[in-house]
Amino acid sequence: MRVGIVGAGFSGAVVGRELAEAGHEVVIYDARDHVAGNCHTARDEDTGVMVHEYGPHIFHTDIERVWEYVNRFGEMMPYNHKVKTTVDGKVYSLPINLLTINQLFEKAMNPTEAREFVAGLAETDVDEPETFEEQALKFVGRRIYEAFFYGYTRKQWGVEPSQLPASILKRLPLRFNYEDSYFNHPYQAIPRNGYTPIVEAILDHPGIELHLLTRFDVAQRGDFDHVIWSGPLDGWFGFAEGRLGYRTLDFEPSRHDGDFQGTPVMNYGNYEVPYTRITEHKHFAPWESHERTIVFHEYSREAEADDIPYYPIRLTDDHELLDRYIELAEKEENVTFVGRLGTYRYLDMDRTIDEALTAAEGILTAVADGNPIPSFFVDPH
Numbered sequence: 001m002r003v004g005i006v007g008a009g010f011s012g013a014v015v016g017r018e019l020a021e022a023g024h025e026v027v028i029y030d031a032r033d034h035v036a037g038n039c040h041t042a043r044d045e046d047t048g049v050m051v052h053e054y055g056p057h058i059f060h061t062d063i064e065r066v067w068e069y070v071n072r073f074g075e076m077m078p079y080n081h082k083v084k085t086t087v088d089g090k091v092y093s094l095p096i097n098l099l100t101i102n103q104l105f106e107k108a109m110n111p112t113e114a115r116e117f118v119a120g121l122a123e124t125d126v127d128e129p130e131t132f133e134e135q136a137l138k139f140v141g142r143r144i145y146e147a148f149f150y151g152y153t154r155k156q157w158g159v160e161p162s163q164l165p166a167s168i169l170k171r172l173p174l175r176f177n178y179e180d181s182y183f184n185h186p187y188q189a190i191p192r193n194g195y196t197p198i199v200e201a202i203l204d205h206p207g208i209e210l211h212l213l214t215r216f217d218v219a220q221r222g223d224f225d226h227v228i229w230s231g232p233l234d235g236w237f238g239f240a241e242g243r244l245g246y247r248t249l250d251f252e253p254s255r256h257d258g259d260f261q262g263t264p265v266m267n268y269g270n271y272e273v274p275y276t277r278i279t280e281h282k283h284f285a286p287w288e289s290h291e292r293t294i295v296f297h298e299y300s301r302e303a304e305a306d307d308i309p310y311y312p313i314r315l316t317d318d319h320e321l322l323d324r325y326i327e328l329a330e331k332e333e334n335v336t337f338v339g340r341l342g343t344y345r346y347l348d349m350d351r352t353i354d355e356a357l358t359a360a361e362g363i364l365t366a367v368a369d370g371n372p373i374p375s376f377f378v379d380p381h
């Protein structure tokens, strides 16, 4: 069949590759002048540093087939991500670990003492935390929540944490030892030459035709037997029911001599500091050395119509609109919605690739069995 794919990020590229390898004719459109979507990387001319143009992306996974997949298309370099946070003029270790707890409370507790201490801080009147705030209060208590989560989260999401789902906080671990790796996954890496060449390699197949700087119009769907849409779910419907909320990011780059902050990511927990974090890109490639450095001050705000959508907000009371779009999408024929934007979910790269592989398998099975191809291969609720 002839398949149109909208978006040349990981979702579109992986589905496209799998379908092309199975002998289908694939045409991919992307409105930007590069592939890899928000994972796009490019070398900065002045400093020579590999820059994650849309903010840092650290590849981490425990999914074997995803790890094998990325390694097929590029060289992954071992990388152990660490993050620090500055709060009230002091630097603390993240994610919350024994050092963070001892630093904040100016103590020297051992793991057992700290566990009991934090259990004593926890406000446990809520059984099943639904919001970010309830989850945090139950998990770590008010003092830790206010120091490390409240200000950062309000800046990042633009709303009170009491309006955010608990799932966002569940991304972060709490450790009672001095382990300060940001992620727990067994595979953690950054591609030697950035993400863009990996996506280019995935797309490098004779069955794939790529059109950059080309906006796909939904009216073109008739040119294809099937369309894979990795653009915003509401965008497919021309935003007919209203707009789903997204946060967008503004990056303020600056270049300096030497080492700016000595670490890849410094978060700023205080609400009064206008940026959420400063990222220093040369520290994402510790196998390289550069005399100069480029840093991004990162600001978060609500996405307007022309902004690049980054994070789906999914406020607890946003779900009605989302449900309406899901219902419309499920009724559509000959289109499948994939990826972070297509399913309106906060997705890491590894999950994105895994889901794209699952979608491609599902499409191929449906075609082989002569069944209609589903609109979703995940539950977008």
Ligand code: UDP
Pocket (backbone or CB within 6 Å): 085, 094, 148, 149, 150, 152, 153, 156, 168, 169, 171, 172, 267, 269
């Ligand atoms: N978070 C926080 N303080 C921090 C770091 C994270 O409150 O110092 C919260 C914040 O709400 C953030 C969420 O935890 O959106 C997930 O953090 P993660 O580092 O996974 O965010 P990402 O790097 O994906 O933006």
